[in-house]
Amino acid sequence: MSRGALLVLADGRFPAGGHAHSGGAEAAVKAGRVTGAASLGDFCRGRLHTAGLVSATLAAAAVLGVDPVELDAAADARTPSPALRVAARKLGRQLMRAARATWPSAELDALAREFPKGAHQPVVLGLVARAAGLGAEDAAYCAAYESVSGPASATVRLLSLDPFDATAVLARLAPELDLVADRAVEAGRRVVDEGVDALPCASAPLLEIGAEAHAAWAVRLFAS
Amino acid sequence: MIATGVRATARIVAREDGRGGTALPVLEGDGPLALRRTRASGSEARVMLVGAMSGPLGGDHFAVEADVESGARLRIGSAAATIALPGQAKGESRYDVRLSVAEDGELHWLPEQLISVHGSDLHVTTRVEVAQSARLVLREEQVLGRAGEEPGRLTSRLSVRVAGRTVLDQELACGPGAPGGWDGPAVLAGHRAVGQLLVVRPEFTREPVAARMLGEHAALVPLAGPAVLVTALATDGLRLRRVLDEALASLG
Numbered sequence: 113m114s115r116g117a118l119l120v121l122a123d124g125r126f127p128a129g130g131h132a133h134s135g136g137a138e139a140a141v142k143a144g145r146v147t148g149a150a151s152l153g154d155f156c157r158g159r160l161h162t163a164g165l166v167s168a169t170l171a172a173a174a175v176l177g178v179d180p181v182e183l184d185a186a187a188d189a190r191t192p193s194p195a196l197r198v199a200a201r202k203l204g205r206q207l208m209r210a211a212r213a214t215w216p217s218a219e220l221d222a223l224a225r226e227f228p229k230g231a232h233q234p235v236v237l238g239l240v241a242r243a244a245g246l247g248a249e250d251a252a253y254c255a256a257y258e259s260v261s262g263p264a265s266a267t268v269r270l271l272s273l274d275p276f277d278a279t280a281v282l283a284r285l286a287p288e289l290d291l292v293a294d295r296a297v298e299a300g301r302r303v304v305d306e307g308v309d310a311l312p313c314a315s316a317p318l319l320e321i322g323a324e325a326h327a328a329w330a331v332r333l334f335a336s
Numbered sequence: 337m338i339a340t341g342v343r344a345t346a347r348i349v350a351r352e353d354g355r356g357g358t359a360l361p362v363l364e365g366d367g368p369l370a371l372r373r374t375r376a377s378g379s380e381a382r383v384m385l386v387g388a389m390s391g392p393l394g395g396d397h398f399a400v401e402a403d404v405e406s407g408a409r410l411r412i413g414s415a416a417a418t419i420a421l422p423g424q425a426k427g428e429s430r431y432d433v434r435l436s437v438a439e440d441g442e443l444h445w446l447p448e449q450l451i452s453v454h455g456s457d458l459h460v461t462t463r464v465e466v467a468q469s470a471r472l473v474l475r476e477e478q479v480l481g482r483a484g485e486e487p488g489r490l491t492s493r494l495s496v497r498v499a500g501r502t503v504l505d506q507e508l509a510c511g512p513g514a515p516g517g518w519d520g521p522a523v524l525a526g527h528r529a530v531g532q533l534l535v536v537r538p539e540f541t542r543e544p545v546a547a548r549m550l551g552e553h554a555a556l557v558p559l560a561g562p563a564v565l566v567t568a569l570a571t572d573g574l575r576l577r578r579v580l581d582e583a584l585a586s587l588g
Contacts, residue, residue, distance in 0.1 A: 192557050
């Protein structure tokens with residue numbers, strides 16, 4: 113395995129379309145729930161321990177060889193909001209496109225055939241990590257980090273927040289990121305033995321509700 | 337000093353009685369969980385869950401199991417809110433609900449609120465199996481703390497399978513000791529009442545329901561399967577109930 117590949121995959125400039133999504137931050141800013149660095153920190157912490165943990169486990173389980181079709185169905189059951197299911201598949205398709213050009217693999221080709229409209233992004237991320245020679249822990253870190261880096265950089269644009277402050281929010285979350293990645297790998301191993309019901313299903317009501325409110329707006333800066 | 341908590345399982349089986357009604361061949365309360373059959377409405381049998389003791393307290397393990405057999409119709413309510421309390425026995429308490437609805441059966445599971453009292457630690461698990469042609473209405477409401485009180489720790493998981501496929505699997509964890517951010521802008525943002533209404537109907541496959549907002553803090557969404565979920569937050573239990581009632585009425 114090459115640690116360098118992890119940096120390529122986790123880089124915000126990797127052309128997988130993530131910059132067009134705010135991870136729920138745009139809806140939270142509009143509703144007045146995120147107003148600055150402190151509330152952004154609370155937002156990111158909540159997202160990390162819910163959607164972030166679920167995504168990180170899906171990615172880890174995919175690296176460990178769990179059937180991606182089953183993981184995708186389990187992701188659907190953990191994503192009640194249709195707006196979030198659409199966003200996750202759109203992101204999955206864009207990641208697939210970038211990854212097939214970067215780390216060609218028969219597994220990625222097969223998944224792309226199975227899901228022409230895109231599989232849930234964390235499931236694709238897990239298979240991309242496999243194709244890049246990375247491990248379950250790497251994929252879990254990638255997914256967990258993306259769950260907070262997206263909202264943080266979106267909030268810089270939405271609130272004209274100082275980028276130094278946004279980065280400090282992410283840095284302060286680092287110990288919890290470690291915790292979530294550890295849990296995700298542990299749960300991912302359990303999924304290998306016990307099936308997809310062992311996936312965590314931590315939910316965040318306001319991310320789900322906010323995503324539906326956001327999808328109904330006529331004009332928005334971010335796709336989700 | 338009580339060393340261990342109370343273990344109790346209430347069981348209900350609903351069966352078509354062959355005369356256009358629903359019989360209850362099994363209606364077994366247990367300790368704190370008493371069951372009362374109330375007046376039927378048409379072909380639907382009705383059961384009221386009555387708390388005969390307070391709780392669950394720390395260390396208690398309560399369970400309710402209800403099976404609706406093919407063609408039977410059952411409505412289960414509760415006489416009062418369930419109040420999770422701290423107990424003398426150490427450790428968390430558990431409340432497990434297992435429901436099944438066979439072909440052409442119908443179940444309405446409409447208990448009153450669960451109130452998580454300061455110092456309590458309760459794990460609720462609700463597992464539902466619904467057959468392809470069966471129907472379900474399920475309501476869950478959690479009130480975090482009594483008036484003006486900090487909540488206890490509450491973890492509540494809801495898993496629903498329709499025709500063997502999981503259409504919903506969600507867990508909400510809140511209160512002291514829950515993973516960080518539970519009361520922040522991504523999760524509850526200070527709301528003290530949270531509820532879900534799940535409706536499973538075979539006709540949703542042919543006539544899907546479109547997602548819509550129900551005010552600012554509630555949304556009705558179609559799941560990936562023949563089911564609709566309403567998730568709602570409110571400042572208190574009364575306002576929460578109003579949103580969920582209106583949502584159910586709007587589904588016809």
